Amino acid sequence: MNTSEESKVEARRRVQFAFTDEQEQFRSAIRRFLSDRSPTTEVRRLMATDEGYDPAVWRQMSEELALPGIHVPEQYGGAGFGIVELCIVTEELGRALLCAPYFSTAVLAANAILSAATDAQKSALLPAIANGTRVATLAVTESDGNWDPAGIKVVATPDSDGYCLDGVKSFVVDGHVADLLIVAARAPKTTGLAGLALFTIDANAAGVERRLLESMDPTRKIARIDFRGAHAQVLGSLDNGAEPILRTLDRAAIALANEMVGGAQTLLDSAVSYAKLRVQFGRAIGSFQAIKHKLADMLLDVELAKSAAYYAAQASAVDDPEWPAFASLAKAAASETYLHTAAECIQIHGGIGFTWDNDTHLWFKRAKSSEVFLGQPSYHRELLMQRWGV
Amino acid sequence: MSNVSEAEVRAEVREWLAANWDPEMSLLEWRSKLADSGWGMPQWPKEWYGRGLPHALARVVEEEFANVGAVRAASSGVRLLAAATLLEHGSEEQKKKFLRRILTGEDTWCQFFSEPGSGSDLAGATTRADLKGDFWIVNGQKVWTTSAHHADHGLLLARTDWDAPKHEGLSYFVINLKQPGVDVQPLKQMNGHASFNQVFFTDAKVPKENLVGRVGEGWKVAITTLAHERRGVEAMSALPRSGSPKGRIYLEERAETQKANQPYTWYPQRAGRVDLIIDRAKETGANKDPYVRQEIARLMTLAKCAEWTARRARAAQQQGRPQGPEGSLGKLAASHVARGCARVHTLITGTDAMLTGRESPREGIIAEILVSVPAVSIAGGTDEIQRNIIAERVLDLPKEPRFDTGPFRNVRKN
Numbered sequence: 151m152n153t154s155e156e157s158k159v160e161a162r163r164r165v166q167f168a169f170t171d172e173q174e175q176f177r178s179a180i181r182r183f184l185s186d187r188s189p190t191t192e193v194r195r196l197m198a199t200d201e202g203y204d205p206a207v208w209r210q211m212s213e214e215l216a217l218p219g220i221h222v223p224e225q226y227g228g229a230g231f232g233i234v235e236l237c238i239v240t241e242e243l244g245r246a247l248l249c250a251p252y253f254s255t256a257v258l259a260a261n262a263i264l265s266a267a268t269d270a271q272k273s274a275l276l277p278a279i280a281n282g283t284r285v286a287t288l289a290v291t292e293s294d295g296n297w298d299p300a301g302i303k304v305v306a307t308p309d310s311d312g313y314c315l316d317g318v319k320s321f322v323v324d325g326h327v328a329d330l331l332i333v334a335a336r337a338p339k340t341t342g343l344a345g346l347a348l349f350t351i352d353a354n355a356a357g358v359e360r361r362l363l364e365s366m367d368p369t370r371k372i373a374r375i376d377f378r379g380a381h382a383q384v385l386g387s388l389d390n391g392a393e394p395i396l397r398t399l400d401r402a403a404i405a406l407a408n409e410m411v412g413g414a415q416t417l418l419d420s421a422v423s424y425a426k427l428r429v430q431f432g433r434a435i436g437s438f439q440a441i442k443h444k445l446a447d448m449l450l451d452v453e454l455a456k457s458a459a460y461y462a463a464q465a466s467a468v469d470d471p472e473w474p475a476f477a478s479l480a481k482a483a484a485s486e487t488y489l490h491t492a493a494e495c496i497q498i499h500g501g502i503g504f505t506w507d508n509d510t511h512l513w514f515k516r517a518k519s520s521e522v523f524l525g526q527p528s529y530h531r532e533l534l535m536q537r538w539g540v
Numbered sequence: 541m542s543n544v545s546e547a548e549v550r551a552e553v554r555e556w557l558a559a560n561w562d563p564e565m566s567l568l569e570w571r572s573k574l575a576d577s578g579w580g581m582p583q584w585p586k587e588w589y590g591r592g593l594p595h596a597l598a599r600v601v602e603e604e605f606a607n608v609g610a611v612r613a614a615s616s617g618v619r620l621l622a623a624a625t626l627l628e629h630g631s632e633e634q635k636k637k638f639l640r641r642i643l644t645g646e647d648t649w650c651q652f653f654s655e656p657g658s659g660s661d662l663a664g665a666t667t668r669a670d671l672k673g674d675f676w677i678v679n680g681q682k683v684w685t686t687s688a689h690h691a692d693h694g695l696l697l698a699r700t701d702w703d704a705p706k707h708e709g710l711s712y713f714v715i716n717l718k719q720p721g722v723d724v725q726p727l728k729q730m731n732g733h734a735s736f737n738q739v740f741f742t743d744a745k746v747p748k749e750n751l752v753g754r755v756g757e758g759w760k761v762a763i764t765t766l767a768h769e770r771r772g773v774e775a776m777s778a779l780p781r782s783g784s785p786k787g788r789i790y791l792e793e794r795a796e797t798q799k800a801n802q803p804y805t806w807y808p809q810r811a812g813r814v815d816l817i818i819d820r821a822k823e824t825g826a827n828k829d830p831y832v833r834q835e836i837a838r839l840m841t842l843a844k845c846a847e848w849t850a851r852r853a854r855a856a857q858q859q860g861r862p863q864g865p866e867g868s869l870g871k872l873a874a875s876h877v878a879r880g881c882a883r884v885h886t887l888i889t890g891t892d893a894m895l896t897g898r899e900s901p902r903e904g905i906i907a908e909i910l911v912s913v914p915a916v917s918i919a920g921g922t923d924e925i926q927r928n929i930i931a932e933r934v935l936d937l938p939k940e941p942r943f944d945t946g947p948f949r950n951v952r953k954n
Contacts, residue, residue, distance in 0.1 A: 167848070167855035422935050437938040439924075442931035449930060450869050450876075457848035458841070479841050531837035532830070540818055540827050540836065 165464040169238070177238050183215060184246035190509045196249040197368035197512075201327055203250045211250065212282025218256045219280020222264070227277030233401060237408035237463040244412030247512055249369050251285045254324035257405040258398065259286035262332045265401075266348045266386035266394035275330070275350070286330035288402075289319035289375055290395065297525035299334055299395045300342045304377060306335040306349055306384075313349055313384060315357070315377040321523070325373030326362040328353045332385060333377070334395050343392040349382035356380065367519035369512065400477040403524050404466055407459040407480035410488040410520050413513050414452045417488075417495040420510065421445060424499055441498060448491050455480075455487035475537035478530040485527045488517040549597050553579060553604045561610045563787025567796065570789055571613055571644040579605075580613030580643050581623075588627060588639055606779040611793050614645030616800040617687045622649040622695055622714075624768040629753040629761045634714065638693070645796065650691035652682040652715070652739065653762065657954035660925045662697070663707045663759055664944070666953060667741065669698035676700075676713060676746040678721070681738065684919075688724045688737035690799070691717050696746070697762050700755055702949040709948050710758035714750040721745060731911040735803035809905060810912040811874065812881025814843045816902070817888070826888040835887055839880040846873035865934045872926045875917040882913040 169177070187207050196203055211217045221236040222228020229235075236256065243252055260279050263272060278284035291297055292304065304317030315335055325331070331353050337345035351358065357380030363372050386394065422445055425436030435441050462480035465473040492514040496503035503510050521527065560573055574580030575589045583598040584590020593601070605612060619642045626634055641647040658664035667680025678698055688694070694715045701709035717724070721744030726734040753761040821827040821836055850870050856862075886893045889906055896907040917923040931937045944951045 167851040168859055168861070422937070425937060433941070434938050436931075437940055439928070439940060442935075442937045443924065443927040445935055445937065446872070446927035446930040449865055449935060450872055453849055453865055453869055454842070454845035454873065457852055458845045460852070461844075461848045476844075479837075479844060482837070483841050483845055528834060531834050531841070534837045534841070535827075535833045538818070538840075540821060540833065 163468050165461065165468055165470065167460075167464075169234075173235065173238060176235060177242060180215065180217070180239060180242040181245075183211065184242060184248055187211075188246045188248045190247070190512065193247050193249055193369060193512060200362055200371075202324070202369075202371040203327070207248075208250050208282055211252075212280075216280070218252065218282050219260070219276070220256070222260055222276050222280045226272050227280040229280075232467050233404065234463050234467050237405055237459065240405045240409040241412035241459070244409030244516070245416050247369055247413065247416075247516060251287070251324040251327060253370075253402075253405070253409070254287035254328060255279055255282075255285050257402050258288035258323065259328075259330065259332050261401045262288050262348055262394065262398045263385065265398050266390055268386055271350075271385060279330075284329045285324060285327055286332065287322055287324050287328040288332045288334070288398065289322045289325065290334045290399065291319065291321045293318055293320045293374070295321060295522075297399070297529065299346055299392055299399070302334055302336050302346060304333065304335040305338050306347065306382065307338055309381070313382050315349060315351065315380045315382050318374065318376050320363070320372075320374045322373045322375055323523075324371055325353075325375050326360050326371060331358070331375065333382065335382075337388070346392040346395060347388050347390060348385040348394060350385050351377075351380055351382040355382075365519065367515040369516055370519050370523070397474070399524060400474045401466060403477045403481040403530070404459070404462045406520060406524055407455070407462060407477075407484035410484035410517070411452065411456045411459045413516055413520075414455065414484070414488045414491040417491045417510065417513050417517075418445075418448050418452050421448065421491075421495040421498045428500075435498075444494060444498065448494055451487045452491060455484045458483040472537075475534055478533040478537065481524060482527040482530040482534065485521045485530075489514075489521050492517040544593070544597065546597060546600055549593065549600050550604060553582075553601050557604060557608050557610055561608055563609070563611075563785075563789045565789055567611065567789055567792040568644055568646065570611060574613050575640050575643045584627065588635055589643055602779055606781050609781040609785060611789055613643040614796075616645075616796065617648060617691075618651045618695070618769075619647075619649045621651065621765050621768050622693070625695065625712075625752065625761060625765045626714075628764050629712070631749070631752075633749060634752065638714065647692040648687055648690055650685050650688045650694045650717070650737075651765070652685060652694045652696040653765075654682065654684045656681055656683050656738075660922055661944075662762070663710065664951075664953065665697050665699055665710060667696075667698045668702075669696075669700050669711060669713065669746065671700075671748070674748050676711075676748065676751070678713075678715065678741040678744040678746060681740050683727065683736070683738045685724075685737045685739050686735070686803075687800075688717065688739050689726065693717065694739075695752075695765060697758050699948070700758075703947045704756060705946060706944050706948045706951060707759045708756055710762070711755050712752040712758035712761040713746045714752060715741075715744065715746050716750075719744060730914070731806055731908060733803065733806050735806075806908055806912050809908040810878065810915050812878035812913055812916075813885070813905070813909050814839065814877060814881050816905070817881065817884055820885065820888045820901070820906075824888055824890075826890075832884075832887050835884050839877075839884045842873075842880055843877050846870070846877050849873060865930070868926075868930050868934050871921060872923055872930070875923050875926075878913045878916040882910050885909055 216229045217239050219228030220231050220239055221233055224230040263275050279286055290299060304315060304319060306313040306315055315333060331351050333349045333351060334346060335349055357378045359376040361374045363374055365372050425441050425445060426434055428435045458480040462476040465476045495510050499510060502508050556579060578589060578591040581589055582591040582593040582601045583595055586592045623639055623642045626638055653662055655665055655667060657666055667682060669676040669678050694717055696713040696715045697710055699709050700711040721742050723740040724737050727736045727738045728734045817836060826832045856864055885906055889901055892901055897904045900907040932939055
């Protein structure tokens with residue numbers, strides 16, 4: 151390898167602070183698709199259904215744009231890109247508030263399989279996920295809503311040719327429509343992070359009972375799943391321990407942070423255009439410093455959170471040793487920014503912003519569900535301190 | 541000019557340095573050589589002590605200077621802002637008279653823009669200049685002037701027409717400070733330092749030929765100075781020199797730097813010293829308090845986000861992309877970081893935050909942070925002005941209605 155090739159490789163291993171032209175084009179393609187296929191009328195139609203998504207749109211985004219497997223290596227049927235491209239997708243989905251089982255299938259399940267599975271399992275499971283024919287999800291949290299895997303209580307007891315799952319999972323995103331469940335469970339008589347592993351199970355298997363929960367954010371469906379002696383296979387090896395679960399959750403936190411900054415940008419854009427349009431006291435309300443300063447602060451907030459979300463994705467892509475810490479940092483930053491931007495967007499809209507007919511509440515509710523999904527900001531700030539050794 | 545290659549420039553500057561550089565020269569002797577050869581300011585025009593090189597090649601010259609450890613042309617204070625303004629708007633006479641002594645370091649400059657009555661609203665200046673015979677007679681007060689106590693010349697923005705609208709009644713002058721009508725007083729700040737001056741003009745005289753640009757176009761000239769000031773803030777940092785700095789010239793240079801930096805030892809504290817937060821939390825045991833841990837994490841998150849946002853702005857610039865909103869946000873973000881630091885340093889320090897000087901933690905550094913941070917959200921454009929700029933230029937929101945139009949004489953003032 152000559153020097154210039156070496157320096158190119160070196161550059162690729164360093165965190166990048168700008169997207170490449172190809173990445174920008176990819177983003178534009180997704181944005182065009184979503185403005186066509188996911189206008190808010192569609193979001194409103196789908197959020198009122200139990201299923202929560204349009205299988206035709208899901209098929210199209212899988213077949214035409216290859217989105218569910220964007221980060222899955224080509225040998226397993228994916229597009230062979232990485233977490234940066236995955237996060238471009240989630241940012242755009244968050245912006246448009248697309249109703250589809252993307253986070254569950256591509257972010258949670260695919261990453262769990264990529265982190266934990268054997269080669270044979272990857273070959274068996276990933277192609278159907280990448281081409282969108284199989285919806286999958288990851289079940290970690292239980293009824294207590296604890297995102298720390300150390301608190302998992304579902305038990306996997308070895309049986310003749312696999313494991314038998316007992317216990318309850320909750321807050322399982324798209325758990326009601328998934329075909330494949332990946333379940334974090336522990337070996338009998340273990341505690342903490344010891345004895346944890348991931349298991350795969352057909353969502354329609356005997357002993358699996360799923361119930362759609364009434365979710366405050368109707369664009370993100372969540373389910374409770376009861377396992378009563380359900381027969382499952384271990385994903386990868388029991389020796390993997392908690393590591394694949396932790397890293398899957400960290401990658402999910404990064405993808406969610408990017409989804410959140412996408413949504414926050416929509417809210418900011420909406421607030422800015424309303425402030426230019428709305429007239430009170432004979433002037434556009436955007437000419438009042440009380441409003442323009444608020445909007446400037448919102449812009450600052452959104453850009454700061456974007457920097458965290460983008461940096462965390464880049465750090466993970468180059469395997470910077472600090473990337474799990476940055477995942478927590480990005481999750482905390484984006485959560486607060488998204489909710490704050492949503493609240494301020496309603497405030498700038500005034501009375502109309504509090505109505506059902508105005509679209510702001512759709513993003514407000516996504517901001518609220520995202521704030522606590524995968525752990526609240528305070529939980530992630532504590533994780534950040536621990537990961538930094540403070 | 542532009543058809544000169546990097547290799548040619550490199551060879552030429554190397555040869556010149558080999559023949560001329562000698563660390564046993566005096567600073568003035570060496571910098572005179574720099575001015576005469578054009579190697580001190582290679583990006584300046586050939587006819588004015590430069591070599592007319594594009595910025596990328598000027599960087600090459602800088603690298604070659606660093607390689608042999610050669611001292612550069614004088615650059616401290618506002619001298620380069622003065623030079624840039626004169627190069628753009630000055631007369632031939634003015635360029636001849638002032639530029640060379642700026643580069644050699646013989647003259648020191650200061651900037652008379654802010655006034656007690658016009659801070660954010662610089663164009664509202666009320667220091668007046670009235671033409672009497674061959675002299676403009678200056679009366680008024682300027683404030684927040686850096687280096688005025690040892691400066692030779694000042695860049696002065698003064699009102700010459702009270703019936704013109706605000707921005708059209710200003711003119712721009714070079715004023716000599718070594719005269720009886722100029723009284724320079726230190727301005728003591730709330731943190732005890734006196735880094736700036738206030739300057740009183742009582743019938744101070746400016747010869748007619750020291751008007752820069754035309755009468756009534758002072759605001760336009762001032763915009764040039766301010767633009768260079770902003771660009772200077774973003775400018776490339778000086779390259780580290782190789783070799784051991786031994787020789788008479790380095791001693792003289794060090795003395796010069798010390799004199800220039802002495803009033804600003806508190807500047808790092810002003811920014812909040814986020815670098816000390818985690819060490820302080822560990823050394824005090826505050827890292828065991830769950831509330832303090834949350835606040836530290838919150839602050840460090842903000843600081844990282846601000847740092848990465850600046851990096852994004854720079855990366856976009858380097859790729860030649862149109863600058864996104866991230867480029868206008870740095871100052872406001874820095875303000876938030878500084879305030880956050882003051883709050884968290886207090887949380888960590890506890891009751892010891894009542895102390896100052898050597899009684900207080902880290903030899904007074906912590907106390908100095910707490911009383912210096914309020915400067916950040918004011919100096920160089922208040923947070924409120926930053927928000928106006930962001931809202932109007934980035935978000936394209938409508939301006940506030942104005943009350944300062946028409947003849948300046950009738951505009952409400954302090």
